Amino acid sequence: MAVLTPTVNSNALIAGFDDPVQHGQQVFRALLKAMSEPGTLIELELNLATPGLLNNSTWQTLLSLLDADTQLWLSPRLNSDERVTSNLRFHCQSPIIDGSKAADFAVALADELPVLRDLNWGTSEYPDRSTTLIVQVPALSDEPHWELTGPGIESRKTARIAGLSEEFRLALINSRKRFPLGVDCIFCCGSKLLALPRSTQIREMRPEEGEA
Amino acid sequence: MYVAVKGGEKAIDNAHALMRKTRRGDESITELTVEQIREQLPLAVDRVMNEGSVYDPELAALALKQASGDAVEAIFLLRAYRTTLPRIGYSEPLDTEAMQIERRISGTFKDLPGGQVLGSTYDYTHRLLDFTLLAEGEAPISALDPETSDEETLDACPRVLELLNKEGLIEQSREADEADHTPADLTREPVNYPAERAVRLQNLVRGDEGFLLSLSYASMRGYGDSHPFAGELRSGRVNVELVPEELGFAIEIGDLFLTECEMVNQFHGNKNQPPQFTRGYGLAFGRSERKAMSVALVERSLRAEELGEEVLYPNQDQEFVLSHSDCVSANGFVSHLKLPHYVDFQSELEMIRRLRREIAAATDEENNK
Amino acid sequence: MSVTSQQANAELTPEQASRKRWIGILAKAELKDLQQHWQALVLPAAPEYQFIRKPETGLTMLRGRIGGSGQPFNMGEMTVTRCALRLASGTLGLSYIAGRSKEHAITAALADALLQEERTAELLESALINPLDEIQQAAQAERMREASSTKVDFFTMVRGED
Numbered sequence: 001m002a003v004l005t006p007t008v009n010s011n012a013l014i015a016g017f018d019d020p021v022q023h024g025q026q027v028f029r030a031l032l033k034a035m036s037e038p039g040t041l042i043e044l045e046l047n048l049a050t051p052g053l054l055n056n057s058t059w060q061t062l063l064s065l066l067d068a069d070t071q072l073w074l075s076p077r078l079n080s081d082e083r084v085t086s087n088l089r090f091h092c093q094s095p096i097i098d099g100s101k102a103a104d105f106a107v108a109l110a111d112e113l114p115v116l117r118d119l120n121w122g123t124s125e126y127p128d129r130s131t132t133l134i135v136q137v138p139a140l141s142d143e144p145h146w147e148l149t150g151p152g153i154e155s156r157k158t159a160r161i162a163g164l165s166e167e168f169r170l171a172l173i174n175s176r177k178r179f180p181l182g183v184d185c186i187f188c189c190g191s192k193l194l195a196l197p198r199s200t201q202i203r204e205m206r207p208e209e210g211e212a
Numbered sequence: 213m214y215v216a217v218k219g220g221e222k223a224i225d226n227a228h229a230l231m232r233k234t235r236r237g238d239e240s241i242t243e244l245t246v247e248q249i250r251e252q253l254p255l256a257v258d259r260v261m262n263e264g265s266v267y268d269p270e271l272a273a274l275a276l277k278q279a280s281g282d283a284v285e286a287i288f289l290l291r292a293y294r295t296t297l298p299r300i301g302y303s304e305p306l307d308t309e310a311m312q313i314e315r316r317i318s319g320t321f322k323d324l325p326g327g328q329v330l331g332s333t334y335d336y337t338h339r340l341l342d343f344t345l346l347a348e349g350e351a352p353i354s355a356l357d358p359e360t361s362d363e364e365t366l367d368a369c370p371r372v373l374e375l376l377n378k379e380g381l382i383e384q385s386r387e388a389d390e391a392d393h394t395p396a397d398l399t400r401e402p403v404n405y406p407a408e409r410a411v412r413l414q415n416l417v418r419g420d421e422g423f424l425l426s427l428s429y430a431s432m433r434g435y436g437d438s439h440p441f442a443g444e445l446r447s448g449r450v451n452v453e454l455v456p457e458e459l460g461f462a463i464e465i466g467d468l469f470l471t472e473c474e475m476v477n478q479f480h481g482n483k484n485q486p487p488q489f490t491r492g493y494g495l496a497f498g499r500s501e502r503k504a505m506s507v508a509l510v511e512r513s514l515r516a517e518e519l520g521e522e523v524l525y526p527n528q529d530q531e532f533v534l535s536h537s538d539c540v541s542a543n544g545f546v547s548h549l550k551l552p553h554y555v556d557f558q559s560e561l562e563m564i565r566r567l568r569r570e571i572a573a574a575t576d577e578e579n580n581k
Numbered sequence: 582m583s584v585t586s587q588q589a590n591a592e593l594t595p596e597q598a599s600r601k602r603w604i605g606i607l608a609k610a611e612l613k614d615l616q617q618h619w620q621a622l623v624l625p626a627a628p629e630y631q632f633i634r635k636p637e638t639g640l641t642m643l644r645g646r647i648g649g650s651g652q653p654f655n656m657g658e659m660t661v662t663r664c665a666l667r668l669a670s671g672t673l674g675l676s677y678i679a680g681r682s683k684e685h686a687i688t689a690a691l692a693d694a695l696l697q698e699e700r701t702a703e704l705l706e707s708a709l710i711n712p713l714d715e716i717q718q719a720a721q722a723e724r725m726r727e728a729s730s731t732k733v734d735f736f737t738m739v740r741g742e743d
Binding site: 261262265266267268270271294297301303306308315322323328329330331390393395397409410411417418448449451454456458459461462464465468493497 | 600601604605608639640642644646647648649651652653655656659660663665675677678679721724725727731733734
Binding site for chain 2: 007009010068089
């Protein structure tokens with residue numbers, strides 16, 4: 001065996017969860033609520049030091065969801081941030097892969113989103129084998145911008161997710177036509193997060209609707 | 213198919229309390245500690261580790277205590293426990309050639325470089341019950357005769373089968389320039405048939421010892437074309453190494469006791485290969501010699517197809533062997549018959565009654581003609 | 582295999598080679614021996630540290646080789662406990678230890694960190710690593726001595742009449 005160039009830089013390593021089991025479960029519970037009540041803004045209770053470009057909610061989401069069996073795709077700037085890759089490899093052991101199509105999880109900054117159809121949408125036999133997309137966005141609120149309906153939403157909800165390109169927004173809205181295939185999304189900002197599973201219908205609201 | 217039933221909570225609690233009481237036995241007799249089991253019933257511990265597929269003597273001893281000494285129940289407990297733990301990577305391949313030999317014998321060559329070392333063994337005992345163990349407990353261990361001690365020659369022990377290899381009379385375990393392939397892992401992906409050799413071996417190593425022992429016995433008694441020799445059997449400690457990504461080089465994390473067996477089998481040759489010897493390989497945790505030998509024998513039988521031999525017997529049939537070798541699966545399926553099948557059975561009862569009525573009616577009609 | 586691991590060792594820097602040595606000795610030490618020598622150490626100051634990874638127990642899949650020297654296969658798992666911590670100076674200490682002892686993992690990680698520090702390296706080397714190494718070598722020699730007392734030379738008896 002030849003000496004490998006360490007892919008984990010030990011100088012870049014920071015602490016993960018203080019109590020991996022309890023905190024991991026706490027965050028998992030929050031993610032479960034976010035997924036089952038789409039569009040609900042969730043504020044994570046813990047405040048952790050975060051590696052490089054990742055913010056608090058993205059980091060905790062990854063710590064609680066990833067392990068050695070989940071293939072991970074990172075958007076270019078995250079992938080070239082050694083603090084991000086070292087800590088994800090060290091704490092989660094996830095293989096970081098080149099092609100987003102095989103990813104179980106894809107993590108992206110809002111300004112370098114992958115093309116939605118380049119992710120795994122699952123198959124009709126196994127729609128659950130799709131990619132979960134985690135996007136770190138500059139702002140997240142319940143302001144009336146998108147109208148959300150579907151399972152887990154009593155009548156309707158509204159959300160504003162800043163920083164998404166026009167192309168991505170349209171692709172996401174249109175992807176609903178291929179249900180049960182599709183991609184589940186988690187949007188993270190600071191310590192907040194919000195989920196839009198593939199079952200949630202999205203309608204872009206006209207500006208005048210916002211005032212009502 | 214079984215059905216769900218309700219109630220019986222109190223009775224189940226009491227049944228468990230009674231089980232604990234039975235397990236404890238006569239309270240005037242000192243309770244067994246897990247340490248005592250680990251130290252004094254090591255072969256039982258080894259079996260639980262092998263089939264539980266987790267090397268941890270303390271946990272295996274605990275499982276045996278909890279299961280009242282029932283190996284299969286203890287294996288089930290260990291398997292259940294392993295599912296709660298995260299995976300911390302894969303070790304570097306264990307280097308059994310560098311084993312610190314504590315036992316090494318060969319049934320094929322009398323004079324081995326490094327010599328035959330009997331080690332701690334039940335071979336050559338007369339299988340007479342030792343009533344002194346009953347009366348006084350273990351006698352103090354008499355010191356080994358130092359005269360026979362011969363320290364330096366135990367270090368380097370080349371493999372016995374390399375002797376055959378020099379003459380080219382045995383198949384190579386790999387080509388000289390062949391790179392390592394990453395083997396599939398059946399704890400991560402289900403077995404697909406035909407399974408590659410590495411997966412078959414993984415399955416056999418955690419397989420039921422009795423099942424494999426009987427299959428290998430059958431293979432030598434005419435239910436299989438097996439004429440094996442025990443090329444080499446070795447036991448001892450082997451270092452475990454892994455490469456943490458944050459270091460980039462291999463480090464030792466501990467050692468473990470292993471038993472390795474290489475069986476030699478005749479091979480008549482075919483169009484592409486001259487007659488030569490082929491190998492069957494077995495590896496097991498602890499001093500599980502019977503297990504390592506059985507694995508090696510069945511492992512060779514399962515190579516029938518690959519070597520172009522006719523597949524005639526169950527021990528050569530991958531799917532038969534691999535899908536029935538696991539004691540946890542086998543025990544689970546047999547045990548499930550204890551669950552309520554009341555509805556199913558009622559319908560069969562009904563059917564038997566109906567069939568009998570129909571036959572009776574037909575007979576009556578026949579007689580009345 | 583031994584040849585390739587020697588090659589790998591040859592490529593290690595002297596610092597990596599000595600770190601590899603002490604990591605192995607710390608991992609293979611009996612917990613009671615480790616504790617005894619650790620507690621007897623007189624350090625210049627109690628080490629301050631922060632956990633990067635709290636001691637965590639998991640399973641490492643052990644790989645063997647088919648036929649002892651052929652292609653790798655997965656043999657079964659082994660319990661392993663690992664830990665990572667950072668000294669106030671910034672030095673990272675690591676441990677990967679067979680078994681489930683969190684205490685063993687913490688002590689080994691702390692020792693790994695202190696062995697990288699100029700101030701404490703020599704003390705730990707002489708009062709911890711070398712004595713533990715001697716204990717391990719003595720135990721191994723004893724096992725070898727016992728085993729070698731069972732070496733045999735069998736005499737083959739001729740079968741049949743002649």
